[in-house]
Amino acid sequence: MKRSLFPVFFLLLTLCGCAKTEQQTIFAMNTVMEFSVHDKAAEDTVARMTQRINELEALLSRTREESEVSALNTANGAETPISFEVWSLLDTARALTNATDGAFDVTIAPIASAWGFAEEAFRVPSREELNTLAPLVNSDGITLAQNGGTYLASLQPGQAVDLGGIAKGYASDCIADIFLEDSIKSGYASLGGNILAWGGKNDGSPWRVGVKDPSNTEALCGVLELRDAYAVTSGGYERFFEENGVTYHHIIDPATGAPAESDLLSVTVVMDREDTLLEGRCGSGTLCDALSTALFVMGEDAALDFWRSGGYDLDLVLVTADGRIISTPGVAFAPVEESGYSYEAIS
Numbered sequence: 001m002k003r004s005l006f007p008v009f010f011l012l013l014t015l016c017g018c019a020k021t022e023q024q025t026i027f028a029m030n031t032v033m034e035f036s037v038h039d040k041a042a043e044d045t046v047a048r049m050t051q052r053i054n055e056l057e058a059l060l061s062r063t064r065e066e067s068e069v070s071a072l073n074t075a076n077g078a079e080t081p082i083s084f085e086v087w088s089l090l091d092t093a094r095a096l097t098n099a100t101d102g103a104f105d106v107t108i109a110p111i112a113s114a115w116g117f118a119e120e121a122f123r124v125p126s127r128e129e130l131n132t133l134a135p136l137v138n139s140d141g142i143t144l145a146q147n148g149g150t151y152l153a154s155l156q157p158g159q160a161v162d163l164g165g166i167a168k169g170y171a172s173d174c175i176a177d178i179f180l181e182d183s184i185k186s187g188y189a190s191l192g193g194n195i196l197a198w199g200g201k202n203d204g205s206p207w208r209v210g211v212k213d214p215s216n217t218e219a220l221c222g223v224l225e226l227r228d229a230y231a232v233t234s235g236g237y238e239r240f241f242e243e244n245g246v247t248y249h250h251i252i253d254p255a256t257g258a259p260a261e262s263d264l265l266s267v268t269v270v271m272d273r274e275d276t277l278l279e280g281r282c283g284s285g286t287l288c289d290a291l292s293t294a295l296f297v298m299g300e301d302a303a304l305d306f307w308r309s310g311g312y313d314l315d316l317v318l319v320t321a322d323g324r325i326i327s328t329p330g331v332a333f334a335p336v337e338e339s340g341y342s343y344e345a346i347s
């Protein structure tokens, strides 16, 4: 009896020892998210990822009354206890406002609301209304403090923060921590334009990720090959409304209070991933997200100057309004010829 069971037992063990690919698509943070994990316990990893994203949305959402961000935004200047991770995200956001000469600024919230982007109640605010709100856009108004083990934040009265330009990137850093904790060799996450390529594909080849053609979002203007990297694209085509024949998109130039009049149609920022656990601190995914938004606001020349200045180890793919695609040397990018853009790989 014992002997005849042995082959069955052995077969079961072999089956259970097999890695498989688990894929899941969820809707969270106002966008479609996809996870793909190749591992023996891939289902558990994907379940943890989904749970983590839901936790983050509950902390970071501006439209959920019970979130930490809402508590801060409605405190009317009072000090608010927040979690370490929201505290460090605000700290990073504030530093990035300085690093980008104000192009990225999470205190854009009152202006984003005036345009109805946060609430999806779109309208064109008057210049007077925008001028009244302009002084509220100032990251110096974010005060962060620590008292024992408690993390505290406050804003100036009337100010509010909108983490829409950085939250998905931070979420991708949190997903990276799960890949690392679970010792996953091959996986992928796409959080509404925020890509994390974990290792390569299961067959060893790099992940191939399409860059949308901003003028025809059904098509691609190029393909990136990624391995152990983040790639984030920002563009005015992602979220917009039309009024009297004018298109208004959701990336706001803090200097004008209006949708950025960029000479770029999209900006893709690529960075390598870290090899260490971030544990609530911000990593390259967070940086890619904020910087893709900021470089879109800055426009072509300032974006390339920012890249050349070398302050961050990043690579870029820029799609310009006058029909060019520009990529920097560290990125494996192949343009799609039929998209009609001219292509320049700069050195």
Ligand code: ADP
Binding pocket: 103, 104, 105, 106, 108, 112, 117, 162, 163, 164, 165, 166, 168, 192, 193, 233, 234, 235, 238, 239, 250, 251, 252, 253, 254, 289, 292, 293, 297
């Ligand atoms: P998406 O959310 O489509 O991926 P982005 O990462 O570029 O696009 O972020 C755009 C979002 O960031 C807006 O919806 C708004 O919530 C917020 N935002 C808009 N303009 C700015 C800005 N200049 N700085 C920081 N956040 C911004």
Ligand code: MG
Binding pocket: 164, 165, 166, 234, 288, 289, 290, 291, 292, 293
């Ligand atoms: Mg962004």
